Amino acid sequence: xxxxxxxxxxxxxxxxxxxxxxxxxxxxxxxxxxxxxxxxxxxxxxxxxxxxxxxxxxxxxxxxxxxxxxxxxxxxxxxxxxxxxxxxxxxxxxxxxxxxxxxxxxxxxxxxxxxxxxxxxxxxxxxxxxxxxxxxxxxxxxxxxxxxxxxxxxxxxxxxxxxxxxxxx
Amino acid sequence: xxxxxxxxxxxxxxxxxxxxxxxxxxxxxxxxxxxxxxxxxxxxxxxxxxxxxxxxxxxxxxxxxxxxxxxxxxxxxxxxxxxxxxxxxxxxxxxxxxxxxxxxxx
Numbered sequence: 479x480x481x482x483x484x485x486x487x488x489x490x491x492x493x494x495x496x497x498x499x500x501x502x503x504x505x506x507x508x509x510x511x512x513x514x515x516x517x518x519x520x521x522x523x524x525x526x527x528x529x530x531x532x533x534x535x536x537x538x539x540x541x542x543x544x545x546x547x548x549x550x551x552x553x554x555x556x557x558x559x560x561x562x563x564x565x566x567x568x569x570x571x572x573x574x575x576x577x578x579x580x581x582x583x584x585x586x587x588x589x590x591x592x593x594x595x596x597x598x599x600x601x602x603x604x605x606x607x608x609x610x611x612x613x614x615x616x617x618x619x620x621x622x623x624x625x626x627x628x629x630x631x632x633x634x635x636x637x638x639x640x641x642x643x644x645x646x647x
Numbered sequence: 648x649x650x651x652x653x654x655x656x657x658x659x660x661x662x663x664x665x666x667x668x669x670x671x672x673x674x675x676x677x678x679x680x681x682x683x684x685x686x687x688x689x690x691x692x693x694x695x696x697x698x699x700x701x702x703x704x705x706x707x708x709x710x711x712x713x714x715x716x717x718x719x720x721x722x723x724x725x726x727x728x729x730x731x732x733x734x735x736x737x738x739x740x741x742x743x744x745x746x747x748x749x750x751x752x753x
Contacts, residue, residue, distance in 0.1 A: 487699050495694035509698055516702035517709070583688030586681060602689035630681055631653045637677035638670075 483520050486536070491516065493533075494540050497614045500600040501544040503575040503587075511547060515540045537614055575599075586633050594629040601626055 494515050499508035518539050526535060575584040575595065587595050597611055601622075604610040608626070612619045650656070650671055651664050657678065665671040 487702070491694040491699055492692075495698055496692055499692060505695075509695060509701075512694055512698045513701040513705065516699070517705050520702070520706050582680075582684040586684055598685065599689055602685040603692045605690075627654065630678060633681045634653075634674050634678040637680060638673045641673065641677070 479523060483523060486519055486523075486532070487516060490533070490536050493614065494536065496600060496603045497537060497540045498544055500596040500603065500614075501541065502547065503595070503599075507547065511540070511543045514543050518543070533613070534616075537616065541616065589633065589636060590629050594625050594632075597622055597625040598629045 491512065495508055495512040498511040498515070499505060502508050502511060515536070519536060522535075522539075526532070530538075575587040587599060590598060596615060597617070600611045600614060601608070604614070608619055608622050611617075611626075612622045615622070617625075650668060651659065653674070656664060656671055656675065659665065661672065661675060665675050
């Protein structure tokens with residue numbers, strides 16, 4: 479059991495941390511969640527019968543831990559599209575991003591609707607693999623591609639709009 | 648020439664329509680800036696060592712708490728020891744009477 483657990487720590491701790499970081503929006507919270515997930519995995523390992531793959535099981539524990547944590551803590555900021563009725567997971571992912579460096583990335587992410595943020599951050603953490611983002615967030619591949627396309631288009635257009643007045647002045 | 652949609656513009660890159668259109672060139676530049684900012688912020692993000700260390704420490708603490716208490720085992724041992732001692736003390740006292748009873752019946 480201990481060997482199996484150490485193998486999981488070795489193989490999955492980075493994935494768990496990155497998924498938690500993408501959903502929570504800050505390192506300290508992601509660290510805490512990742513620890514919690516590893517403890518839950520250790521407790522659940524004797525009962526794990528392989529009904530789903532090990533990675534699916536671990537990622538679902540991570541997502542659930544993040545959603546519970548986001549439920550407990552109210553969002554630090556309210557995004558512009560909070561008024562619209564949205565999926566629970568998207569609503570709970572409304573916490574603003576807080577990362578120390580570079581400042582541009584957090585500012586950019588915070589402009590995105592909540593449902594795009596985790597996908598966008600995770601895409602760059604996972605070496606731009608759509609498949610990996612789809613697996614980690616448990617979203618269809620097509621949805622991930624759409625989210626990322628929309629997110630990048632939105633941000634690029636916004637940056638261009640911001641540059642125009644500066645150029646004209 | 649009309650501007651292509653965003654997807655096509657990205658596919659073509661700077662050498663395509665953007666080479667003649669300043670607006671589309673700006674959009675591509677902005678996209679590159681977005682990519683660069685996210686790449687710098689998120690590439691190679693890994694779990695800090697504190698994650699695994701903290702989890703192991705919590706597991707060790709919880710293992711200690713969940714270790715079964717030895718008290719029931721000790722009480723069980725004392726009970727059996729008392730029963731056997733009582734049997735060893737009482738049996739010689741009743742043995743002659745038992746033998747007599749068996750002889751009368753036999």
